[in-house]
Amino acid sequence: MGMRDYMDLLEFQLRIREGVAEAFPGRYWVKAEIASWSPRSNGHCYLSLTQSRAGKPVAEARAMIWKWNYPVIKGFFEEKTGQALQAGITVLVRVQVSFSELYGISLFIDDIDPAFTLGEKAMERKRSIERLTAGGYLEMQKELALPDIPCRLAVITSRTAAGYGDFRNHLLDNPEGYAFRLDLMEALMQGEQAPASIMSALLDAADKGYDAILILRGGGSELDLACFDDYELAVAIATCPVPVVTAIGHDRDVHIADMVAHTSVKTPTALADLFLDALRAQDALLDRLRKRIESAAIRLVNREELRLKGLDAHVGRSVQRRLGEMERQVQAACARIRLALARKTAAQENALQRAAGRIVRGLSGKYAQVAAQKDAVLRRLQFAASARVSQEISAVALKEARIKATDPRNILSLGYVLVTGKDRQVLKTVEKVSVGDRIGVRFSDGSLQARVDEVYSEKIDNNKTHIA
Numbered sequence: 001m002g003m004r005d006y007m008d009l010l011e012f013q014l015r016i017r018e019g020v021a022e023a024f025p026g027r028y029w030v031k032a033e034i035a036s037w038s039p040r041s042n043g044h045c046y047l048s049l050t051q052s053r054a055g056k057p058v059a060e061a062r063a064m065i066w067k068w069n070y071p072v073i074k075g076f077f078e079e080k081t082g083q084a085l086q087a088g089i090t091v092l093v094r095v096q097v098s099f100s101e102l103y104g105i106s107l108f109i110d111d112i113d114p115a116f117t118l119g120e121k122a123m124e125r126k127r128s129i130e131r132l133t134a135g136g137y138l139e140m141q142k143e144l145a146l147p148d149i150p151c152r153l154a155v156i157t158s159r160t161a162a163g164y165g166d167f168r169n170h171l172l173d174n175p176e177g178y179a180f181r182l183d184l185m186e187a188l189m190q191g192e193q194a195p196a197s198i199m200s201a202l203l204d205a206a207d208k209g210y211d212a213i214l215i216l217r218g219g220g221s222e223l224d225l226a227c228f229d230d231y232e233l234a235v236a237i238a239t240c241p242v243p244v245v246t247a248i249g250h251d252r253d254v255h256i257a258d259m260v261a262h263t264s265v266k267t268p269t270a271l272a273d274l275f276l277d278a279l280r281a282q283d284a285l286l287d288r289l290r291k292r293i294e295s296a297a298i299r300l301v302n303r304e305e306l307r308l309k310g311l312d313a314h315v316g317r318s319v320q321r322r323l324g325e326m327e328r329q330v331q332a333a334c335a336r337i338r339l340a341l342a343r344k345t346a347a348q349e350n351a352l353q354r355a356a357g358r359i360v361r362g363l364s365g366k367y368a369q370v371a372a373q374k375d376a377v378l379r380r381l382q383f384a385a386s387a388r389v390s391q392e393i394s395a396v397a398l399k400e401a402r403i404k405a406t407d408p409r410n411i412l413s414l415g416y417v418l419v420t421g422k423d424r425q426v427l428k429t430v431e432k433v434s435v436g437d438r439i440g441v442r443f444s445d446g447s448l449q450a451r452v453d454e455v456y457s458e459k460i461d462n463n464k465t466h467i468a
Helices: 009-023 070-081 114-134 162-172 194-206 231-238 256-260 268-362 364-405 408-413
Strands: 027-039 045-053 056-065 090-100 104-112 152-157 181-186 212-217 244-248 263-265 418-420 438-443 446-451
Touching: 009 090, 027 056, 070 104, 070 114, 090 114, 114 231, 114 256, 152 162, 152 194, 162 181, 162 212, 162 268, 181 194, 194 212, 194 231, 212 268, 231 256, 244 256, 244 268, 263 268, 268 364, 268 408, 268 438, 268 446
Parallel strands: 056 104, 152 181, 152 212, 212 244, 244 263
Antiparallel strands: 027 045, 027 090, 045 056, 090 104, 418 438, 438 446
């Protein structure tokens, strides 16, 4: 077997280094995701850059930032983006390719473009908005209605968030004394895990009967708040069956979560005022309704009082007219009886006188006997006439007593009352009376109004203790 041509490993690696130097003589801008980030105590920073497709890594390289460049690069990037250099973010780095016989290919980073990182987020945000618009998600929450009195609230935020304390104090310590039920649903508010954490809290709160779900996050850098531009989180908010209200970031920030939410405000105080104003509006509405009801009730009571006074006067006049008519009838009857008795007595006396004259003229011989008989008959007639007159006077007095006994005023003076129902008609039975009805009660010296608390019937309530 013949000898093969070969070279040792060092020579082979040196040739590779020469080839790499010839192929990549300058510096190049490379887009990659930081897979790992490891600043060392000696001041250098070691990185692992990667690229993925369909969720799988397709390329990976080691990288390094020298200690004399690292503070400058890191400070400039964080100043411009407001985001710390860390694993998980996509960056555009300027690299110089180096090949080491011991460590292989390495990329030495001497610059990072912060505008690219921000631009990547902006493009991703634009694509998410377009997808949400096409899917109709931007209007879903707007179709939900906040209750008129939203008192049961779930707040998704971090317990240590300063904005949460401000919101809670402003809402619960309101001067009107409105009561709210406020439940904290803790979640991560920044970082890669924040969208999933917020969605989990949102799902947990959605089926617990809250009037609204609030997502609260104070200010921060653009990349700190980038989780609120997450597409999946936006879909979760849009499809939530409960109105979602957001208060995220600064006044200048408008995140996708704000766009799909039912309502968006920018400060914890504004968030609290949103619900306080809702209760104040209902309070004002109730005050207006109360005043209208009071005014209507006063008008109704005044109208009914006038009507009752009119009815009272009418009843009084009717009774007076009836009594006067009955007195006139009694007086006329007495006069007729007296006149009839006088006429009958005169007629009888005339008849007796004529009879006596005939007897005297025909029986002159028996004058004394006839005279005695005449006197006796006359006395009997006078006694009968007097008895008849007394009898008729007694009958008239009895009728007059009966008429006076049936006088309503005399009946009322005995402790009886005249009761009228809600239709102003005299009540003769409890069957037309219901609990809550207003009734009128007339006494001999006045009248009053009353409300029925209970009704007893002899037919069905004979086992109850009656009030009378």
